[in-house]
Amino acid sequence: MTSATLQPPVPGAPAAAAPDTAALPPAIIDDHAHVARFDRPTRLLHVVVMTTFLGLSATGMPLLFSDAWWARLLATLFGGFHGAGLVHRTFGAVLLAAVAGHVGHVLYRTFVRREKGLLWGPTSMVPQPKDAVDLYMQLKWFAGRGPRPRIEHFAYWEKFDYWAVLWGTALMGAAGLVLWFPVAASRVLPGWMFNVALFVHGAEASLAIGFIFVVHFFNGHLRPGKFPMDMAIFTGSVATGELRDERAAEFARLSRTGAIDALRVPPPTAAALRRGRIVGTLGLTLGIALILLIFYAVAGGLAL
Amino acid sequence: MRIRLGLFAMAACLIAGSAAAQSVPAPPGNDDCLACHGDADSKRPDGRPIAVDAKRFDTSIHGALGCVDCHADAGRERPHPDKLATAACGSCHEDVAGKYHDSMHAWAKEKAGLVGAPACADCHGKHDIAAKSDKTSRVYRDRIPATCGACHAGVVEKYDAGVHAAAVKHGTANAPVCIDCHNTHAITRTDTDKWRLAVTAECGTCHAKVVASFRRTFHGKVTELGFSRVAACADCHGAHDILPAANAASKVSKARLVETCGTCHPGANEKFVQYDPHPNPSDYSRGAAMWWANRFYWLLIPGCFGFFGLHSALWYWRTKRDGERS
Numbered sequence: 001m002t003s004a005t006l007q008p009p010v011p012g013a014p015a016a017a018a019p020d021t022a023a024l025p026p027a028i029i030d031d032h033a034h035v036a037r038f039d040r041p042t043r044l045l046h047v048v049v050m051t052t053f054l055g056l057s058a059t060g061m062p063l064l065f066s067d068a069w070w071a072r073l074l075a076t077l078f079g080g081f082h083g084a085g086l087v088h089r090t091f092g093a094v095l096l097a098a099v100a101g102h103v104g105h106v107l108y109r110t111f112v113r114r115e116k117g118l119l120w121g122p123t124s125m126v127p128q129p130k131d132a133v134d135l136y137m138q139l140k141w142f143a144g145r146g147p148r149p150r151i152e153h154f155a156y157w158e159k160f161d162y163w164a165v166l167w168g169t170a171l172m173g174a175a176g177l178v179l180w181f182p183v184a185a186s187r188v189l190p191g192w193m194f195n196v197a198l199f200v201h202g203a204e205a206s207l208a209i210g211f212i213f214v215v216h217f218f219n220g221h222l223r224p225g226k227f228p229m230d231m232a233i234f235t236g237s238v239a240t241g242e243l244r245d246e247r248a249a250e251f252a253r254l255s256r257t258g259a260i261d262a263l264r265v266p267p268p269t270a271a272a273l274r275r276g277r278i279v280g281t282l283g284l285t286l287g288i289a290l291i292l293l294i295f296y297a298v299a300g301g302l303a304l
Numbered sequence: 305m306r307i308r309l310g311l312f313a314m315a316a317c318l319i320a321g322s323a324a325a326q327s328v329p330a331p332p333g334n335d336d337c338l339a340c341h342g343d344a345d346s347k348r349p350d351g352r353p354i355a356v357d358a359k360r361f362d363t364s365i366h367g368a369l370g371c372v373d374c375h376a377d378a379g380r381e382r383p384h385p386d387k388l389a390t391a392a393c394g395s396c397h398e399d400v401a402g403k404y405h406d407s408m409h410a411w412a413k414e415k416a417g418l419v420g421a422p423a424c425a426d427c428h429g430k431h432d433i434a435a436k437s438d439k440t441s442r443v444y445r446d447r448i449p450a451t452c453g454a455c456h457a458g459v460v461e462k463y464d465a466g467v468h469a470a471a472v473k474h475g476t477a478n479a480p481v482c483i484d485c486h487n488t489h490a491i492t493r494t495d496t497d498k499w500r501l502a503v504t505a506e507c508g509t510c511h512a513k514v515v516a517s518f519r520r521t522f523h524g525k526v527t528e529l530g531f532s533r534v535a536a537c538a539d540c541h542g543a544h545d546i547l548p549a550a551n552a553a554s555k556v557s558k559a560r561l562v563e564t565c566g567t568c569h570p571g572a573n574e575k576f577v578q579y580d581p582h583p584n585p586s587d588y589s590r591g592a593a594m595w596w597a598n599r600f601y602w603l604l605i606p607g608c609f610g611f612f613g614l615h616s617a618l619w620y621w622r623t624k625r626d627g628e629r630s
């Protein structure tokens with residue numbers, strides 16, 4: 001439990017959030033009341049991406065770092081080259097299906113159900129002009145020259161994560177399929193594309209593994225204020241006070257329009273919290289273990 | 305009667321004593337042996353020659369040794385038994401004998417009972433053993449294919465047609481002969497994963513850059529990991545019959561690539577074989593796409609990690625300074 005979810009609002013602490021929160025009746029800033037943040041499909045998608053990503057990393061790393069001392073050990077854990085390959089392709093297919101399903105779902109909601117705000121607007125994953133301003137303000141805040149940016153539904157670093165996964169899955173999925181079915185691929189592609197596919201698959205994997213297990217882990221879970229993990233993606237809701245502090249712009253918009261009332265949910269049950277903590281801890285631990293193996297291999301390579 | 309018995313006993317003792325003294329004579333010198341074996345026409349009762357060319361022996365690497373140093377059982381009684389033990393090379397060459405003993409050759413000879421399987425003398429000779437640096441030696445580098453070919457005639461025929469034999473004939477230093485890939489004494493089976501993977505490293509002792517580029521491929525990475533289901537050097541280039549790609553008969557010639565790749569990838573076509581089994585992303589001439597992909601990721605990866613690494617570090621620093629909810 002982070003301090004943000006239990007403690008009453010700190011009087012006068014966030015200068016930036018003050019104008020909006022000061023005008024609201026105290027009952028709304030009840031830290032024990034929660035606001036829905038991630039619906040069930042989104043949470044499921046995160047768990048599927050998380051599981052397959054860990055599995056793909058663990059089964060792909062032996063090949064990417066084939067000269068590391070742990071490479072053969074890790075491959076043997078999955079039944080050798082054959083078993084690891086089988087697991088890798090299975091997870092790859094599941095991840096591809098999940099991401100394709102997600103994209104289909106977003107398109108369906110937008111164009112069939114005519115939902116607004118998915119492709120553009122404050123709650124959209126699509127980068128908005130405000131994100132550039134937020135980044136600029138965040139950097140200024142790092143430098144001690146201004147307040148924190150007032151974040152909307154998704155912060156710019158969250159959007160970066162999202163698009164990185166989408167882009168990475170599409171690219172690595174395509175490259176992976178070429179490597180999986182080279183003879184079929186060669187009906188349309190020249191053979192040197194296998195070289196490019198393997199290179200891109202490996203380079204993009206290095207980027208993705210490093211990014212998820214370091215940057216995403218830090219931004220999403222490990223940084224002060226979130227440590228050891230942000231439970232919202234597992235339980236689906238966020239404490240009202242946390243929302244106000246973390247996403248001042250969203251909180252102000254929801255309060256202003258009254259939309260926040262429709263989003264109010266009871267706090268997560270102890271069982272849901274426990275389940276989330278187990279899944280989160282497992283993911284974080286395995287991810288950190290894998291990134292440590294890579295650091296070890298890269299440091300060893302540099303030392304040689 | 306008692307006295308006569310006593311005298312008889314004394315005589316018996318004397319005779320027995322002198323007989324005992326006779327059974328451990330001083331070991332014969334080489335000249336003693338050559339008294340019989342020096343005659344070029346000397347034969348055993350069954351007609352097998354027993355002659356030893358004393359001159360060849362004296363000039364051999366063992367010339368300073370006595371006959372009985374190797375044929376110990378020839379020195380124990382005279383005349384020595386008809387059948388002597390095989391010279392025990394291992395009594396001096398312990399290390400080499402151990403390697404040989406674990407080898408395919410020793411297995412064939414000692415366990416499988418293959419009469420043609422070689423022991424020391426079959427490759428090194430007997431009384432004419434010369435140092436491997438001696439050009440007349442059977443185990444001199446250039447002569448090794450002929451020595452091995454005495455049994456493996458079919459293999460040497462292929463080898464002789466290949467690039468490696470050509471390099472040896474051309475006088476290229478360290479051009480490989482049989483023992484460079486197969487080892488000298490510790491010769492093993494060639495159908496094991498262990499051998500197939502180890503021989504790739506052996507190719508790399510000369511073709512370092514080629515093996516390094518191979519290691520960038522899926523084939524190279526899987527084999528480096530210790531699994532041999534995928535192609536290693538010999539699977540594409542051949543083993544004994546390696547030919548330059550320019551030669552149409554080569555397994556890696558343009559004319560035969562579809563066939564060669566097709567042995568593992570049935571259905572491989574002309575487009576498929578445009579695959580580069582030895583890529584080098586920093587060499588533009590080997591492929592522009594690889595070069596650009598390499599450039600792109602060399603910017604993207606450090607760029608992403610650099611920016612977000614700094615972003616995270618500053619974030620940590622700022623929250624530690626100002627408090628988590630600032």
